[in-house]
Amino acid sequence: MTDSDLDHHWNWNRAIPSPGKMGVDFETRVDFRRLQRYRLARAQQALKNSDCGALLLFDVNNIRYVSGTKIGEWERDKLCRFALLTEGNDPIVWDFGSAAVHHKLYCDWLDPSHCRAGVLGMRGTIPPSFGLMKAHSEEIMGLLREAGVGNAKIGVDLAETAMMFALQEAGMHIVDGQQIMLDAREIKNIDEITLLNQAAAMVDGVYHMIWEELKPGVRENDIVARANKMLYEMGSDDVEAINAISGERCNPHPHNFTDRLIRPGDQAFFDILQSFNGYRTCYYRTFNVGRATPSQNDAYIRCREWLDKAIEAIRPGVGTDQVAKLWPKAEEFGFPDELSAFGLQFGHGLGLALHERPIISRLVSLERPMEIQTGMVFALETYCPASDGYSAARIEEEVVVTDTGCKVITHFPAEELPIANRY
Numbered sequence: 001m002t003d004s005d006l007d008h009h010w011n012w013n014r015a016i017p018s019p020g021k022m023g024v025d026f027e028t029r030v031d032f033r034r035l036q037r038y039r040l041a042r043a044q045q046a047l048k049n050s051d052c053g054a055l056l057l058f059d060v061n062n063i064r065y066v067s068g069t070k071i072g073e074w075e076r077d078k079l080c081r082f083a084l085l086t087e088g089n090d091p092i093v094w095d096f097g098s099a100a101v102h103h104k105l106y107c108d109w110l111d112p113s114h115c116r117a118g119v120l121g122m123r124g125t126i127p128p129s130f131g132l133m134k135a136h137s138e139e140i141m142g143l144l145r146e147a148g149v150g151n152a153k154i155g156v157d158l159a160e161t162a163m164m165f166a167l168q169e170a171g172m173h174i175v176d177g178q179q180i181m182l183d184a185r186e187i188k189n190i191d192e193i194t195l196l197n198q199a200a201a202m203v204d205g206v207y208h209m210i211w212e213e214l215k216p217g218v219r220e221n222d223i224v225a226r227a228n229k230m231l232y233e234m235g236s237d238d239v240e241a242i243n244a245i246s247g248e249r250c251n252p253h254p255h256n257f258t259d260r261l262i263r264p265g266d267q268a269f270f271d272i273l274q275s276f277n278g279y280r281t282c283y284y285r286t287f288n289v290g291r292a293t294p295s296q297n298d299a300y301i302r303c304r305e306w307l308d309k310a311i312e313a314i315r316p317g318v319g320t321d322q323v324a325k326l327w328p329k330a331e332e333f334g335f336p337d338e339l340s341a342f343g344l345q346f347g348h349g350l351g352l353a354l355h356e357r358p359i360i361s362r363l364v365s366l367e368r369p370m371e372i373q374t375g376m377v378f379a380l381e382t383y384c385p386a387s388d389g390y391s392a393a394r395i396e397e398e399v400v401v402t403d404t405g406c407k408v409i410t411h412f413p414a415e416e417l418p419i420a421n422r423y
Helices: 030-047 060-067 072-079 097-105 132-146 160-170 178-185 191-212 220-234 294-313 319-324
Strands: 054-055 082-086 092-095 115-117 153-156 173-176 238-246 267-276 282-289 348-350 356-360 377-385 392-401 407-409
Touching: 030 054, 030 060, 030 082, 030 178, 030 191, 054 060, 054 132, 054 178, 060 082, 060 178, 072 178, 082 132, 097 115, 097 220, 132 160, 153 178, 160 173, 160 178, 173 178, 191 220, 191 267, 191 282, 191 392, 220 238, 220 267, 267 392, 282 294, 294 319, 294 377, 294 392, 319 348, 319 356, 356 377, 356 407
Parallel strands: 054 153, 092 115, 153 173
Antiparallel strands: 054 082, 082 092, 238 267, 267 282, 282 392, 348 356, 348 377, 377 392, 392 407
């Protein structure tokens, strides 16, 4: 496979790799330089396909996608880093203080002159009146003029409000650039798929631990703590969140965890959101503790059926509306409307971000469907309340779209309701 090949050139009859994390000379594993070249080429092509002259990026996922740079999860909500991409040129990255110097030393795929120190407002803590935003906006505008696109539309993904004003005052014609970057990030190459598969394999192991540890007297937050520890020990670079929901908290789904004590007969479900080399998981499993009632079993069976129907439908050329139609309407499982039930019968792309394309939901997909393509990776998740009024089942599988269908990369057994520490 050459650097320019897309994932549909991969031999899908082979298993998706789940290699170790070391670099070795005796087998092909993740090729990070190939990954960087692929991502930059995708971004350049998406820019070329748009009506923009450049992309100005503040979203850390987009900065990493085009430049291969990352300085830690602490910067995710700071809006302090930014990058400029013009057609046919390497990205210019403005980074936080000494990180720019570090890039010059260790990121040899970047032009050293394109690694610049910069800082903006740090979410308003550096006031716009200080002038940093104005100075950087004028600097960027000068670079755009040098590239011959000073009068063109400039796609911006997200930025502080004051920075948006500063860019406009510098003469920039700003349009939505996030859609362009989402176009680029839709189709994963084999290195991205391998990293997503490795991330899922890590969670496979965590679920085995949960199955062993889930017993009366353990609290939801105890499970969360043990899962965090295990993931970081396995090499996770960010445990974004772990939902732990049990007993009467299962319905309606609260999307968080507490210090509730696990009790015999509880239905409990978990969602593990973490990343390995930036590539994320969203991976639910439901368990019962010791035993299960007929009501809880029935909820799990229905939840699994809805999920399996969706998985069976996934193949290139299928519209997301065709998948969403397979799931029950909100009113059919106890919610007043689709907005109130959003995220319960749900599909979403996975990559450097937790939510990429495609989004699959009855709320949005029936009216605005998109075509499923080879090389997409996304999660499918379903939810079914039990007839007892408080239990519920929640299951999620991550899938890679192949030439003829899809491959499931989340492997902890979920065909039947797992019973932890059965009585």
